[in-house]
Amino acid sequence: MKQRCVPAAGCGDGIYDAAVIGAGLVGAAIAYGLGKSLAHVALLDEGDVAYRASRGNFGLVWVQSKGMGMASYGAWTLGAARLWPTLAAALLDETGVDVHLEQRGGLHVMLSEDEVRARVSFMKGLAAQPGMPAWGWRLLDRHEVADVLPGAGPDVAGAIWTDVDGAVDPLRLLRALHAAVSSGPVHYLPETPACSIAWGNGFFRVATPRGRIDARKVVMAAGLGNAALAAQVGLSMPVRPQRGQIIVLERSRPRLSVPLSTLRQMAEGTWLIGDSQQDAGLDDQSVGWDVLATLADRARRTLPALGQLNAVRAWSALRVMPRDGFPIYEQSALCPGAFVAACHSGVTLAAAHALKLAPMIAAGSLSQELAPFSTRRFHVQAS
Numbered sequence: 078m079k080q081r082c083v084p085a086a087g088c089g090d091g092i093y094d095a096a097v098i099g100a101g102l103v104g105a106a107i108a109y110g111l112g113k114s115l116a117h118v119a120l121l122d123e124g125d126v127a128y129r130a131s132r133g134n135f136g137l138v139w140v141q142s143k144g145m146g147m148a149s150y151g152a153w154t155l156g157a158a159r160l161w162p163t164l165a166a167a168l169l170d171e172t173g174v175d176v177h178l179e180q181r182g183g184l185h186v187m188l189s190e191d192e193v194r195a196r197v198s199f200m201k202g203l204a205a206q207p208g209m210p211a212w213g214w215r216l217l218d219r220h221e222v223a224d225v226l227p228g229a230g231p232d233v234a235g236a237i238w239t240d241v242d243g244a245v246d247p248l249r250l251l252r253a254l255h256a257a258v259s260s261g262p263v264h265y266l267p268e269t270p271a272c273s274i275a276w277g278n279g280f281f282r283v284a285t286p287r288g289r290i291d292a293r294k295v296v297m298a299a300g301l302g303n304a305a306l307a308a309q310v311g312l313s314m315p316v317r318p319q320r321g322q323i324i325v326l327e328r329s330r331p332r333l334s335v336p337l338s339t340l341r342q343m344a345e346g347t348w349l350i351g352d353s354q355q356d357a358g359l360d361d362q363s364v365g366w367d368v369l370a371t372l373a374d375r376a377r378r379t380l381p382a383l384g385q386l387n388a389v390r391a392w393s394a395l396r397v398m399p400r401d402g403f404p405i406y407e408q409s410a411l412c413p414g415a416f417v418a419a420c421h422s423g424v425t426l427a428a429a430h431a432l433k434l435a436p437m438i439a440a441g442s443l444s445q446e447l448a449p450f451s452t453r454r455f456h457v458q459a460s
């Protein structure tokens with residue numbers, strides 16, 4: 078098929094400064110950040126058949142479990158959490174959309190003494206790693222938990238408290254990012270999947286069924302779609318789908334002041350129960366009753382009053398899970414100007430993607446801070 082050029086609104090010589098492939102939370106946050114310094118940015122997205130974690134997640138801005146095995150991920154996550162107020166304020170100012178950011182702390186609740194022992198050992202190991210930032214955590218006993226979580230059930234044996242954790246409304250976040258990019262220098266192109274990427278003469282040519290897009294830089298942020306694209310610019314992208322399920326309970330009066338890692342109350346009063354992790358291939362259509370039953374049972378044991386509320390919805394969605402669980406950010410050595418970004422905590426990291434990663438991409442190189450997130454870590458030979 079002969080390719081024609083997609084009209085580039087206001088794009089001088091017909092070549093964008095950057096094309097971002099994928100308009101989920103990762104791609105939209107990066108495009109938003111690029112739009113602050115580049116004049117012509119294209120943001121391409123697939124059609125509604127796409128697997129999208131960004132429309133089915135839990136919305137936590139979560140620090141307390143991140144970085145075991147890679148302290149720099151703990152530092153990157155903490156940095157993102159600290160940048161979140163800046164991003165939330167900018168989005169409100171530019172779009173009028175309040176993403177409902179709350180960062181008053183968070184709890185990870187344990188339902189037996191065995192769980193307490195295992196979690197405390199995990200937290201001590203996490204904090205003891207060289208290079209791990211100190212953000213402070215505290216083990217609350219069952220009485221202290223009841224102060225933060227009134228009505229906590231008798232099975233609650235303790236909880237880990239940190240004051241760096243929080244949450245946003247993830248659908249409002251996606252909407253705000255899309256609204257912000259649409260009113261700036263970013264040309265949003267829905268229903269425009271990238272089929273292939275070619276490099277030459279100082280720019281990239283992205284082929285789509287609606288024509289071709291030319292750009293000096295290309296950022297692959299296509300979630301599970303990244304693997305096929307990255308290979309075309311000399312990058313590997315070891316990501317797999319990991320299914321998570323969420324139950325929604327009907328709204329009730331506000332009673333949860335901080336989010337738990339597995340339970341939260343939204344601003345309008347509904348409840349989300351979540352945090353399952355399954356390998357289920359690309360199946361995001363079905364929900365597993367056994368998993369839902371476990372989620373519901375743990376939520377009811379945590380807060381017995383939830384047993385009075387009706388479940389109104391449940392869904393599953395696919396996380397974009399790098400092989401070792403840590404983000405991947407890299408520029409291609411073969412085709413400089415081609416970048417990839419993938420992670421499993423795209424809500425938490427959105428502020429870092431918009432305010433730190435995007436400026437690096439705009440400037441043409443990733444800083445040393447991001448060196449640990451290169452795929453070179455997968456190529457180390459065991460001695």
Ligand SMILES: Cc1cc2nc3c(=O)[nH]c(=O)nc-3n(C[C@H](O)[C@H](O)[C@H](O)COP(=O)(O)OP(=O)(O)OC[C@H]3O[C@@H](n4cnc5c(N)ncnc54)[C@H](O)[C@@H]3O)c2cc1C
Nearest residue numbers: 099101103123127130131135137271300302321423424425
């Ligand atoms: C159940 C669940 C709970 C979660 N909870 C949290 C949480 O509490 N906190 C947190 O930080 N994270 C959470 N996450 C993870 C978070 O949702 C993801 O990290 C984030 O949404 C990933 O965004 P993404 O843009 O990389 O991927 P996606 O949302 O999958 O978006 C990728 C986009 O790329 C597009 N695309 C694909 N291929 C192409 C192509 N060839 N051309 C053009 N476009 C393409 C698709 O259309 C899609 O819009 C959760 C995920 C799940 C599933």
